[in-house]
Structures are given as C-alpha cells and as structure tokens.
Amino acid sequence: MAADMRLPTVRKAVSLSVSAFDRKDLVVPGDVITSDTGFMRGHGTYVDEDKLTASVAGEVQRVDKLICVRPLKTRFNGEVGDVVVGRITEVQQKRWKVETNSRLDSVLLLSSVNLPGGELRRRSAEDELTMREYLQEGDLISAEVQSVFSDGALSLHTRSLKYGKLGQGVLVQLSPSLIKRQKTHFHNLPCGASIILGNNGFVWLYPTPEQQEEEAGGFYTSLEPVSLSDREVISRLRNCLLALAAHKVLLYDTSVLYCYEFSVQHQVKDILKPEVMEEIVMLTQQKLLEQEG
Amino acid sequence: MRKKTYQLPLCCCRCNVGIPIADCIQIRLVIYNPKCIYYKYFWAVCLAIVLPEKGRMGNVVRRRTRGALRCSSFEVCGNMAGLELLSDQGYRLDGRKATELRKVQARMGVFAQADGSAYLEQGNTKALAVVYGPHEMRGSRSRTRHDRAVINCQYSMATFSTAERKRRPHGDRKSTEMSLHLKQTFEAAVMTQLYPRSQIDIYVKILQSDGGNYSVCVNAATLAVIDAGIPMRDYVCACTVGFVDETPLADLCYAEESGGVSSLALALLPRGGQIALLQMDARLHQDHLEALIEAAMTACKGVSKVLDEVVRQHLEEVSVLSGE
Numbered sequence: 042m043a044a045d046m047r048l049p050t051v052r053k054a055v056s057l058s059v060s061a062f063d064r065k066d067l068v069v070p071g072d073v074i075t076s077d078t079g080f081m082r083g084h085g086t087y088v089d090e091d092k093l094t095a096s097v098a099g100e101v102q103r104v105d106k107l108i109c110v111r112p113l114k115t116r117f118n119g120e121v122g123d124v125v126v127g128r129i130t131e132v133q134q135k136r137w138k139v140e141t142n143s144r145l146d147s148v149l150l151l152s153s154v155n156l157p158g159g160e161l162r163r164r165s166a167e168d169e170l171t172m173r174e175y176l177q178e179g180d181l182i183s184a185e186v187q188s189v190f191s192d193g194a195l196s197l198h199t200r201s202l203k204y205g206k207l208g209q210g211v212l213v214q215l216s217p218s219l220i221k222r223q224k225t226h227f228h229n230l231p232c233g234a235s236i237i238l239g240n241n242g243f244v245w246l247y248p249t250p251e252q253q254e255e256e257a258g259g260f261y262t263s264l265e266p267v268s269l270s271d272r273e274v275i276s277r278l279r280n281c282l283l284a285l286a287a288h289k290v291l292l293y294d295t296s297v298l299y300c301y302e303f304s305v306q307h308q309v310k311d312i313l314k315p316e317v318m319e320e321i322v323m324l325t326q327q328k329l330l331e332q333e334g
Numbered sequence: 335m336r337k338k339t340y341q342l343p344l345c346c347c348r349c350n351v352g353i354p355i356a357d358c359i360q361i362r363l364v365i366y367n368p369k370c371i372y373y374k375y376f377w378a379v380c381l382a383i384v385l386p387e388k389g390r391m392g393n394v395v396r397r398r399t400r401g402a403l404r405c406s407s408f409e410v411c412g413n414m415a416g417l418e419l420l421s422d423q424g425y426r427l428d429g430r431k432a433t434e435l436r437k438v439q440a441r442m443g444v445f446a447q448a449d450g451s452a453y454l455e456q457g458n459t460k461a462l463a464v465v466y467g468p469h470e471m472r473g474s475r476s477r478t479r480h481d482r483a484v485i486n487c488q489y490s491m492a493t494f495s496t497a498e499r500k501r502r503p504h505g506d507r508k509s510t511e512m513s514l515h516l517k518q519t520f521e522a523a524v525m526t527q528l529y530p531r532s533q534i535d536i537y538v539k540i541l542q543s544d545g546g547n548y549s550v551c552v553n554a555a556t557l558a559v560i561d562a563g564i565p566m567r568d569y570v571c572a573c574t575v576g577f578v579d580e581t582p583l584a585d586l587c588y589a590e591e592s593g594g595v596s597s598l599a600l601a602l603l604p605r606g607g608q609i610a611l612l613q614m615d616a617r618l619h620q621d622h623l624e625a626l627i628e629a630a631m632t633a634c635k636g637v638s639k640v641l642d643e644v645v646r647q648h649l650e651e652v653s654v655l656s657g658e
Contacts, residue, residue: 055651067653069645070560071568071605085565087525089606096525096565098645100653112563113652116449116468130470138470144532146470192530218656287446289656 045314068095074108085110117142117217117241119195123186124226126212126239127197129176135169137176139184142217142241145194153187153198155205181207183237183245203227208262210247211279215286217242221293228294232301233274238292244282246275277304280312281321288322295332300325417593419578427589435573435585435633438640440554442561442648450562454554457587458544463554465562468532483529487516489551491540512548515611519552519572519601522610525565534564545588546574548599548613553637560645569641570610572601573633575626577618582629600630604638607631
C-alpha cells in the first residue's frame with residue numbers, strides 16, 4: 042500500500058488582526074475581572090480577597106450582574122433537553138451508566154426508556170434481569186437529557202421513538218463547543234445519509250433508514266448490509282466533519298452539507314490532507330457568509 | 335576545593351576505592367571527555383555514597399555513562415565536581431548570568447484526542463503534558479472523594495531522554511516520587527472541590543532531559559490543565575535554583591545539577607506568592623535559605639510571564655479561528 046508521505050512544514054501562523062490583540066474579554070486563570078463587589082460570581086470565577094478572579098482561560102460573559110468565564114474547550118456541561126449520543130459503560134440495578142463526555146457518567150434509568158411492547162407497561166423484576174438484552178456495555182445510544190443532578194451528573198431518557206440504540210454507522214468524537222444549538226439535531230441529509238449532532242460533541246452518521254420501526258421501541262437495530270455508495274457517503278461526511286472541526290467551524294446541518302458539496306471533487310481519503318482540508322473549509326465558510334449576508 | 339586526579343581505567347568506577355573524604359555525604363566521580371559532541375563539557379557522572387564514619391566509598395548507586403568512555407582522567411572531589419560553575423566574571427557553564435532563565439518555548443493543544451495538552455521546552459529539557467478529565471473514577475472506586483475530584487499524575491521519561499538509555503520509562507522509585515510531587519503541586523492549584531466524585535488525569539512525559547525535570551513538568555502540566563478548561567486558582571510555575579559561591583543560580587541545567595550544587599525546587603502560585611511545593615534534599619546553611627527561596631520566587635515569576643504570553647496567544651488564535 043502506498044502511504045502518503047510528506048515533509049514537515051512550518052506551522053502557519055494565524056493572522057491576528059489588530060482588534061484581536063489586547064481584547065479585554067479574554068482572561069486567563071488568576072486575572073482579576075473586577076474588584077467591584079456588586080457582581081455575582083458565575084462559572085469559571087472565584088472570589089479572592091473581595092476581587093472577582095477568573096479561574097479558567099476564556100471569554101468573559103456578563104448577563105446583568107452575573108459574570109461567567111466560558112472556557113474555549115471543556116467537557117460537556119449538559120442542560121435539560123440536550124440531545125446526546127453516548128456509550129453504555131455499565132449495567133447496574135435499574136439503571137445504565139452512559140459515557141457522554143461529561144464530567145461524570147450519565148444515568149439512564151430503566152423507568153425512562155421505552156420497553157418493547159407498548160408505552161404503558163409496568164417495569165417488572167423480570168425487566169431488571171433482562172436489562173442487558175436491551176442495552177449492554179459498549180452499545181451506543183442517542184438520548185435526551187431529562188434532568189441534571191446536584192453533582193453535575195446527567196439523567197437521560199429515551200422516551201421517544203427517535204431516541205434509542207444506534208445500529209450501523211460511524212461515531213465521530215469532537216469538542217462539544219463546536220456543535221451549534223438548534224431546534225433539531227437529527228437531520229436526514231440530502232446526500233443520502235443521516236446525522237445526529239449530539240450536544241456533547243459525539244456525532245453519529247448512519248444510512249438513512251427506509252421506514253421507522255414502530256413496535257421495537259428504539260431497540261431494533263438493522264443488520265442489513267449497507268451498500269457501498271452509502272458507506273462512501275458516510276466516510277466522506279466523517280472526513281468533512283473532521284476537517285470542519287480542525288478549523289473550528291460550528292457544526293450544523295447547513296455547514297456540514299456545504300462542506301460535503303465542496304468535497305465532492307476530491308477523493309474521500311484526500312479530504313484529510315491539510316491543503317485540501319483548508320480549501321474545502323474556506324469555500325464552506327465563504328458560502329456560509331454569503332448565505333448570512 | 336579539594337580535588338584529586340586519578341589515572342584509572344574505567345572499571346575502577348565500580349570498585350570500592352578508599353577515598354579519604356569524611357565530611358560529605360555524597361561524592362561524584364567525574365569523567366571528563368573533551369571529544370564528546372554533545373556538550374563542550376561532557377561528563378559521565380557516577381553518583382556514589384560515602385560512608386562518612388568509615389570515610390570510604392560505598393557502592394555506586396547510580397551510573398550515568400555513555401558507551402564509549404575512553405577517558406583520560408578521573409576526578410574525585412568533595413561537594414564540588416571539579417568544575418567551575420560560576421566564572422569570576424559571573425557567567426555560568428552555558429553562558430548565562432546567575433539569575434537568567436533558559437529559553438522557554440511552549441505550545442498548547444498539541445493533541446486532539448486529549449481534553450488538554452501542551453508541549454514545553456526549557457532549554458534542552460523537553461516535556462509533553464496531557465490532561466484527561468474531569469471524568470468518572472476509573473480503576474479503584476474506593477479512591478472516590480465525595481467532596482472533591484481526585485488528581486492522578488503519572489510522570490515518565492522517554493527511554494531516549496537521557497545520555498544513558500533508560501530501561502524503565504516509568505514506575506521506578508524516582509518516577510513514582512515525581513508523580514507524587516506533581517500531584518501535590520496540582521492539588522494546591524486546581525479547584526478540585528468543583529468536581530466531586532470525579533478524577534483528573536495528568537500525564538507528563540520527559541522527551542529530553544537536561545536538568546530541572548520537575549519544574550519543566552509542572553510548567554507543561556499547567557498549560558495542559560488550562561487547555562483542558564479546568565478551573566485553577568492561578569498558574570503554577572516551578573523553577574529550580576542552586577547555590578554556588580554564595581550566589582543563587584536560577585534554572586539549573588543538567589551539568590549544574592550533577593555538579594554537586596545544593597539545589598532547591600519551588601512551585602509557586604505567582605500572583606498571590608503562595609508556595610505549592612518546595613523541595614530540597616541537599617545541605618545548605620540556613621542563613622542562605624531565604625536568599626535561595628527569594629531567587630526561586632523571582633525565577634518562577636519570570637516563568638509565569640512567559641506562560642501567560644503563551645496562553646494569551648493561544649486564546650486569541652482559537653477565538654479568531656472560531657470567529658467569535
């Protein structure tokens with residue numbers, strides 16, 4: 042197999058405009074934000090000798106009297122209603138533990154999933170014993186955040202037909218801050234694949250299902266072979282996502298789709314080459330700007 | 335300075351030669367080889383222990399040599415290794431002034447997989463730091479703290495990092511001790527109480543070792559923790575200082591460290607001036623201690639300025655890229 046070899050090149054410096062320098066809203070740990078005591082202490086800050094001080098590197102956000110510092114990169118801080126993609130790490134009594142890129146493993150209670158065979162069914166002791174048949178360690182699921190516990194752990198639910206176990210597809214793990222919050226995070230892209238943009242930075246790419254299976258309650262996974270063309274589309278999308286993430290472009294259906302359209306002229310494997318990546322992302326950004334303006 | 339020169343073959347290095355030095359705990363055998371390409375002064379240092387009461391050398395506890403040692407002379411002396419660490423003009427072996435730091439270069443966010451990562455060079459010492467977390471406790475659940483996060487550090491040295499190839503990159507006694515020190519340092523700075531029941535992993539690897547390993551690790555790990563977006567009270571900056579000829583030397587290199595200088599490592603939270611860790615395992619007169627700590631604090635503040643610049647540069651680059 043011929044490998045693509047390249048010589049090391051000098052890293053391109055990001056062109057910082059004059060306005061970007063000395064920005065007052067960028068702080069580093071230990072920076073005093075204000076010594077005025079009239080403000081409220083939000084996330085990413087602490088009070089040191091009556092001075093409000095930053096504890097993370099990032100952007101200062103003020104909402105009325107509340108001051109927060111939002112770090113550029115962090116683990117997923119879930120909010121109620123967020124769509125997440127996660128992986129089962131543990132099966133416990135009446136609950137599954139799910140890894141969702143959060144600072145503690147999330148909990149999926151047996152009582153907050155739709156079991157096969159109807160909405161209104163009591164959870165019996167038998168269900169508890171057969172939990173591993175529905176979801177076992179290593180399975181991927183999509184779910185919604187139901188509530189947040191006091192220690193920051195998330196409680197999930199899959200009480201809708203769109204959530205549940207994920208079957209054949211590709212998982213891409215990115216930074217949660219790159220996912221744009223939108224009304225819907227499930228998209229059937231016109232290029233022939235579907236995408237779940239989890240708020241936690243986990244993105245699931247899968248072939249668009251033919252029709253929705255009603256009875257299975259989200260535990261049915263199709264094991265039909267996926268056609269080569271579908272797989273190609275999915276791998277192209279995956280590489281596009283990585284390219285967009287490398288250049289810190291916000292991810293939502295439009296940006297992914299534009300990137301896909303511009304990548305068509307290249308081979309799937311070439312998309313990850315730095316120069317191709319840059320070209321595609323540049324075209325995408327341009328089109329997105331045109332669309333906005 | 336007492337200094338004796340022996341014309342000996344190398345094999346004597348391991349022998350228990352009787353040496354009449356009664357007043358020091360540690361002595362070093364220094365082999366001076368001017369032909370070596372790595373340093374102007376290259377030594378192979380054999381650290382040995384003198385049994386003070388008997389006045390003779392015990393077993394060689396550690397040997398740092400490179401394969402071909404067709405050396406000419408063999409110097410044995412007391413606390414000084416027979417090298418002039420500070421010249422009369424006030425210059426050190428590598429041409430620095432006493433308070434001058436080595437050149438510090440760093441980059442944040444070098445890995446995509448980890449939550450935070452950084453690469454830092456301080457002179458010829460190079461370190462990579464990676465941070466994962468805060469995440470659910472892995473491994474033994476019993477270590478879980480219900481009021482704060484647990485910090486887990488691992489220090490390792492690449493096998494190719496020293497002049498003599500290392501057999502065990504991590505897990506030996508020295509690395510374990512270093513991991514413990516790193517853990518203590520970061521527990522003082524990271525606001526662990528915000529993440530109950532979680533764990534923060536900090537992995538540091540020395541890629542090239544040229545003295546001041548502890549301080550370079552702390553500096554690299556600080557950048558990685560900031561990159562991971564984990565709240566800290568302040569930067570933690572560390573520096574080693576040595577004491578030669580009544581003068582504190584900032585940021586020792588390997589040549590100086592192994593030259594028998596009594597050195598001190600200090601980790602500082604620079605803005606408040608709080609000390610996160612102070613370590614010294616050499617002998618020093620107590621009158622000099624204050625001056626030495628003062629010099630270390632000044633050096634740490636110098637390091638913090640450099641780190642601050644790196645972090646701000648990184649912040650601006652990322653925020654420009656993401657178009658905020």
